[in-house]
Amino acid sequence: MKVTEPLTVADLSATPDDSSKVRISFKGTLGSYNEDAALKAYPKCKTVPCDEFEDAFKAVELWLAEKAVLPIENSSGGSIHRNYDLLLRHRLHIVGEVQLPVNFCLLALPGVRIEQLKRVLSHPQALALSDIFLSKLGVARENVDDTASAAQYVASNGLRDAAVVASIRAAQVYGLNVLAEKIQDDPDNITRFLVLARDPIISRTDKPFKTSIVFTLEEGPGILFKALAVFALRDINLTKIESRPQRKRPLRVVDDSNTGAAKYFDYLFYIDFEASMAEPRAQNALGHLQEFATFLRVLGCYPMDTTL
Amino acid sequence: MKVTEPLTVADLSATPDDSSKVRISFKGTLGSYNEDAALKAYPKCKTVPCDEFEDAFKAVELWLAEKAVLPIENSSGGSIHRNYDLLLRHRLHIVGEVQLPVNFCLLALPGVRIEQLKRVLSHPQALALSDIFLSKLGVARENVDDTASAAQYVASNGLRDAAVVASIRAAQVYGLNVLAEKIQDDPDNITRFLVLARDPIISRTDKPFKTSIVFTLEEGPGILFKALAVFALRDINLTKIESRPQRKRPLRVVDDSNTGAAKYFDYLFYIDFEASMAEPRAQNALGHLQEFATFLRVLGCYPMDTTL
Structure with missing residues (x-):
């Protein structure tokens, strides 16, 4: 019996034979910018339009689609926190990223x-x-x-x-x-999308990989400094860091123990770093962070979109 | 001749006599949420509606208003980068902040x-x-x-x-x-606004003050860690940190030397820290940061909105 192969970088290079089988859910109608992002990642995929972002997640969870595409930040609008919330509330894994210059x-x-x-x-x-x-x-x-x-x-x-x-x-x-073409005021406006799937991909080291994590810390001066030390001490470059005040707002976090409990945080921190989870230094850094983080979740490890 | 008094915390506590003279520009028509924020800061002010955010800045620069109110982040939508861009392109100073729970x-x-x-x-x-x-x-x-x-x-x-x-x-x-009332899906949605003026206020130490800065660094692992060390070593707490990829996009930065030159950055970093520029530790931290930052601007030092 052939074991189902894990998704690899090859999926993102989208050879016609493979990608034509892939169904990708997105929010919007045919011809929307979210669909554009799906087609950049998988040129021959079948796109599945959904009413809301949450429906795009559900489409993957219910096996109606293999992957979902989700805008996560824009160079002019910033990070889209409500889409980070969806990542935390659902169990999907980031398996790729797509950077798309906006072309109105x-x-x-x-x-x-x-x-x-x-x-x-x-x-x-x-x-x-x-x-x-x-x-x-x-x-x-x-x-x-x-x-x-x-x-x-x-x-x-x-x-x-x-x-x-x-x-x-x-x-x-x-x-x-x-x-x-290109009638927008800011000619260099770029949107970054994430590709999500039910299962994580196997991290590799033969191509540039990026890892996205979210974590929380005890309150106090210097504690974030300590968290960044776990990366700096191992020469791991960060491509994104963002603090998000929660002000004791409950957040439903789906963790590995499957409790799905609501937790209360003062701050969430989002970090993307340039290393693959296949590298010992990345594993060690996260092990080190886990020693004092009050919550830590790896959202995914995936090939970087270096096409821009 | 009476010297014009600098704005102080008293302006934000808004005694009717003082605040009734203040004209505050905002984007939108009467009754908009931006106007609500202006009225929270200055209950008796005269609000000046503007078509666009940029017009609200210009209204202050042209002395048509004393202050402008600008939404800068939302707990669900995240930071509004295009409004940070306006802060960088203009010469106004942050003199206050307003946190407003969204009430649709x-x-x-x-x-x-x-x-x-x-x-x-x-x-x-x-x-x-x-x-x-x-x-x-x-x-x-x-x-x-x-x-x-x-x-x-x-x-x-x-x-x-x-x-x-x-x-x-x-x-x-x-x-x-x-x-x-409160018909929005997320009952705890909060928007944070900045109050902007032509001149900075005099920082004090008898109330909690916050300082907002933007800076750039050389590229490389560990350099952000070094930047955060200048605050951690002085026990200064951060309330916000955000990296913003610029991808060699030119940004018109108005600095003190008044060159208004376009500069190119890989990343901008935004930090808010809990200290007043009247405190030596804040002055020392920024002096330390300036030793290796490739660009540094203090957007303002202002009383924290602790009403939430």
């Missing part, structure tokens, strides 16, 4: 020229982040639930006075023309 | 009962964060630019089939009734 496009029905436009529809954040371009255009702005829904609405109603701000993929999905 | 309310015209509602209008994020309550209500949801505009729209058009999700203050401003 102005889309309209084929044949529609920019001069004919009277209004632009999109998610309010997409409209706000494209403020300079849209102000020059001088058209009315209308809010819609998400960028891809706006594209769908304009296409299915044959609106010739309206454009939408959405992705190139939304143009392909709904048969719209791209009138302008 | 369901508002409708007087006499309208919950059973009569067919739709609810609000900013899409307010609708999304009140999902559980609104799902039970089972009414259509319509997106509007901000919560207070939704209240204004329903009131001025006399809509009796519509409610809005907005603040208690919006109910007062637009003559609406509060049908339900």
